Amino acid sequence: MTRSLPSKLLIAFSSILLAHACYSAHEHSLLLSSTPSPHDSPSATPISGTTLPLDITLETLISVSLLLVGIISSGWELKPISLRSYAGGVESGRILLDGKKVAGLFDGLEERPGFLDVRKQRKEFADWVKTQG
Amino acid sequence: MNAEERDLLLNPIVPENLVANSKTISDLHSLSSSLLGIAAGILGLESYSGFLFYLLGTLFVSTLIVTFVMGGKPEVYSRGGWKDVIAADVTGGVMGFVLTWTLFFGLVRV
Amino acid sequence: MSVSSLLNRFRSASAYPAPSESLSLSQLAPSILNLTITDTPEQWALYESLLLSTLRTADDTSARLILQRLSDRFGNDNARIMALQGIYDEATATNQSQLEEVLKNYTEVLKADPTNIPIAKRRITLLHHLSKKSEAISALTTLIDLNPTDAESWSQLAQFYFEVSMYPQAIYCLEEVLLILPNAYNVHARLGEISFVVAEGLNGSASKEVVEKLEASLRWYLRSVELCDGYLRGYYGIKMVTGKLLDSKISAGHRTIPEEKVNKLNSIATVQLNDIVAGSEKGGKGFVGYDSAEVSAAKDLLAATS
Numbered sequence: 001m002t003r004s005l006p007s008k009l010l011i012a013f014s015s016i017l018l019a020h021a022c023y024s025a026h027e028h029s030l031l032l033s034s035t036p037s038p039h040d041s042p043s044a045t046p047i048s049g050t051t052l053p054l055d056i057t058l059e060t061l062i063s064v065s066l067l068l069v070g071i072i073s074s075g076w077e078l079k080p081i082s083l084r085s086y087a088g089g090v091e092s093g094r095i096l097l098d099g100k101k102v103a104g105l106f107d108g109l110e111e112r113p114g115f116l117d118v119r120k121q122r123k124e125f126a127d128w129v130k131t132q133g
Numbered sequence: 134m135n136a137e138e139r140d141l142l143l144n145p146i147v148p149e150n151l152v153a154n155s156k157t158i159s160d161l162h163s164l165s166s167s168l169l170g171i172a173a174g175i176l177g178l179e180s181y182s183g184f185l186f187y188l189l190g191t192l193f194v195s196t197l198i199v200t201f202v203m204g205g206k207p208e209v210y211s212r213g214g215w216k217d218v219i220a221a222d223v224t225g226g227v228m229g230f231v232l233t234w235t236l237f238f239g240l241v242r243v
Numbered sequence: 244m245s246v247s248s249l250l251n252r253f254r255s256a257s258a259y260p261a262p263s264e265s266l267s268l269s270q271l272a273p274s275i276l277n278l279t280i281t282d283t284p285e286q287w288a289l290y291e292s293l294l295l296s297t298l299r300t301a302d303d304t305s306a307r308l309i310l311q312r313l314s315d316r317f318g319n320d321n322a323r324i325m326a327l328q329g330i331y332d333e334a335t336a337t338n339q340s341q342l343e344e345v346l347k348n349y350t351e352v353l354k355a356d357p358t359n360i361p362i363a364k365r366r367i368t369l370l371h372h373l374s375k376k377s378e379a380i381s382a383l384t385t386l387i388d389l390n391p392t393d394a395e396s397w398s399q400l401a402q403f404y405f406e407v408s409m410y411p412q413a414i415y416c417l418e419e420v421l422l423i424l425p426n427a428y429n430v431h432a433r434l435g436e437i438s439f440v441v442a443e444g445l446n447g448s449a450s451k452e453v454v455e456k457l458e459a460s461l462r463w464y465l466r467s468v469e470l471c472d473g474y475l476r477g478y479y480g481i482k483m484v485t486g487k488l489l490d491s492k493i494s495a496g497h498r499t500i501p502e503e504k505v506n507k508l509n510s511i512a513t514v515q516l517n518d519i520v521a522g523s524e525k526g527g528k529g530f531v532g533y534d535s536a537e538v539s540a541a542k543d544l545l546a547a548t549s
Contacts, residue, residue: 079150088472093532100255106427111258128262
């Protein structure tokens, strides 16, 4: 997963905004509990979120939406599930791993590592070295 | 042999990719559900309104996943397409949502 | 570099890397050997790949050290380590008699434990290397009797039969591979290639049999591109076989696939090959996976038929 710079900035910005909204909501509830309620009856002190000022509500909603966008758009990679498009992507190089070609799903059937003729490969390499001088 | 089996034989799928994709998607879901829980806690939502918020939030998250992660083509990356993404979303994240919801509800309010 | 990124580097190279690739992989040996041993499966897989790379480039000192660490960890009587030890012995043998010695050693191990499959495979490879082809084939058929679900063995047997021009047997073996792994698109393409070779080898180019073989070849190639989108090898084959089928020397009466279909397939293959060749030459982003030798072969084919 490679995070792009815009996503990183978006995540950082919206996290700060969310933390701020959280702090504001906390301050607001402190304020509510320390100031006597206008109706003077202790049971009437509302604790529910409906008393939260509009700006804090909006700030929370916007920051969470932005945070979600930032996280989800930050380069999560899925692979096609159909063999046709996955194998096609691997063979053509549309799907890469660390910028390198991924080994095909059935390459082993033609490379057959169990039957590796190491002497032949060694000789090929030695010949190549000779041609390089 | 029914039509579905026949289709699987003609157009096989790669099981490893199916598993890897659903893991990535469920990771995304648990992360986003926790964030939704934080928001619900700060807003001080209670009982049904909280779950309604969760439902709307997951629909939003599913839309984001389909547009950003799947490039608008959910059927390429999951067998059920749209339905799968939303179903995994709604069922997979409830626990994380409730956890952070209650936690932040308690933290913010004294 | 971390173990996993190093391992990816080795995995992206084929089992038959180009010499320059072998050299650069082998040169990673000191840095890999200096990493602390964390005893993870990835690290041992990396050691195994590195051992083969160092043996290819004749870096026998590093190979000895890697093998030592592997056998310290897994023991000398582990079948896989025995096979790696065998590869080391084969690679470092300096004369024929030493190789015969290794072969005798394999035979003895197998006498004690006939189910040691890695060693059985080494013995077959060495027999083949020593040009004892019929012995290699019979040893391999014995191994397949013992372990009939091993697709690698079937595929190797097909290759042995192909080398001695026993094409029907080779095709049978590859069909067995497809029974085990029905989605192996490269095996489909290989079957197409062998059927094409058979058709080419038959005399009397207008006979019914030739057309049959060419059509069989075409069907194998078509399935390979159905299983793998944009498969260069498959489209190359389709272009080649349809070209042959449309040849005026082939009598149309023997064909079971209608001419317009063959024509259409030919033009589809041409379009696909043109796309791949153009994309690869531009170095397009989605084309870096194609082998340059295959691309230039496709280019030659397109030039020859246009």
